[in-house]
Amino acid sequence: MSHPSRLRPGQRIGGRYEVIASIGEGGMSRVYLAADLKLPGKQWAVKETPSRPELLQGLQDEAELLISLNHPRLPRIVDFFASDEEGFAYLVMDFIQGVTLEKYFKENQYRLPAGTILQIANQLLEVLEYLHEHEPAVIFRDLKPSNIMLARQLEVRLIDFGIARNYKQDQYQDTVKLGTVGFAAPEQYGLGQSDARSDLYGLGALMLYLSTGGKCSEWKEGVQELIRPDIPKGMIPIIRRLLSIEPEDRYQSAKEVSSVLDSIGMLGTGPVRLKAGRKPGFPGTLVIAVMGAGSGTGTTHTAIAVAHYLARSYGKVALVEMNLQSPAFGRIQRIAAGRTDRVQTGERKFEVQGVDYWRQTGRADVISLLGGSYDFVVMDLGAYFGNDRLEEFLRADIPIIVGSGAEWKHQDLAGLVQQLSSHPQHKWMYFLPLAPQDAVHRLRRTLGTSRVFSIPLQVDPFDQCDEMDRAFVRIFQGLLPVAERRRKFRFGLS
Structure with missing residues (x-):
């Protein structure tokens, strides 16, 4: 962070959103939890970004992008405040109660059941298919654990669209090279233009990361030995193909990946948490x-x-x-x-x-x-x-x-x-x-x-x-x- 927390509990944004607490930070932005004074009991997440010209345009682009999308695994944008007198802009969006996949993974000692990994991958394929079939296609480009929120019943939400972009058919390579090292596809570092297959690489990196206890997110020599023995063998060639260096060697769409997982009986296998207090053996009905x-x-x-x-x-x-x-x-x-x-x-x-x-x-x-x-x-x-x-x-x-x-x-x-x-x-x-x-x-x-x-x-x-x-x-x-x-x-x- 290049700036300290500017807002304090009790301060208001636009006369409507009252800050409750700072709940997160990353890159050049900070996120607050705020109460809606016009809708008692309703809470929102407010993303604050310093509005230097190059940053303000990015925030406006993010707002316009999210406003055009409508999917239950994506946050809704409900309000946007451009640069104020102190040079900050604010994006008001859904507050998603839950924990990031990064934190959840750590809290579970870097070991998630194979069914949970598949459940997360399945839900990500749903939202990626929606984004990629949007007109124009939207490429997320940063499918890392800290950008994935797990709500109740391990429901997935994507929470940061800061480097997402629309696919440009006539563009040879990305103008800006962005993405988290280890989860971004090679073409995001100047080897070409990122497209839907770039997000599929990110999915493969995430699956490998979760399957190796956080040890590896790139396919390299000896990596297969790091994959836990309880991970279904059918997952390994799928992950390996997703992590192909050349985009044409990967699966070509999220729908294709879903079909492959479905054909080998791996979809619909994700565990959903049992009702609180209920354990196998069913104390209660x-x-x-x-x-x-x-x-x-x-x-x-x-x-x-x-x-x-x-x-x-x-x-x-x-x-x-x-x-x-x-x-x-x-x-x-x-x-x-x-x-x-x-x-x-x-x-x-x-x-x-x-x-x-x-x-x-x-x-x-x-x-x-x-x-x-x-x-x-x-x-x-x-x-x-x-x-x-x-x-x-x-x-x-x-x-x-x-x-x-x-x-x-x-x-x-x-x-x-x-x-x-x-x-x-x-x-x-x-x-x-x-x-x-x-x-x-x-x-x-x-x-x-x-x-x-x-x-x-x-x-x-x-x-x-x-x-x-x-x-x-x-x-x-x-x-x-x-x-x-x-x-x-x-x-x-x-």
């Missing part, structure tokens, strides 16, 4: 809520498949029908009991192959189930039509929205997500039965999340299906302990 984006999406079918997978793999499961108008569980109950007559109102609980079904159950009954002996409660909420079951969905440990696998209906799912945008969505997962993988990638970009999954065909959700089990293992990894298949069920409804 874990709640999974399944809600349809519309009618006919297969919500009940999916809830049954999830419940029976959990019963086969773990322990005691309750499957609760929260739609009081649905006849589905009543039909299952008659078939399971070998009856043709209507079941009585009081006969709401019945058992099918290790799963306790609770037919047409109200909120009060669910509360009593949570205090019982179940390891899991899976709630079938039916389709969302502005119903009063939304509260159960929002409170669940694992909220799942089932959408149509047909791509022409994906707008219905995107519309629902937008409709519910006032609610926290970081835990939400999206299941698309039989959706092709390229459609899944497109919807991930639209929704700004990696938690969109294609679900394979399972004709009988009560029965064990190897392909579906593999899908659930990938989807729920990090949320659930490693499953040990306990028994195989057979259930016929014919």
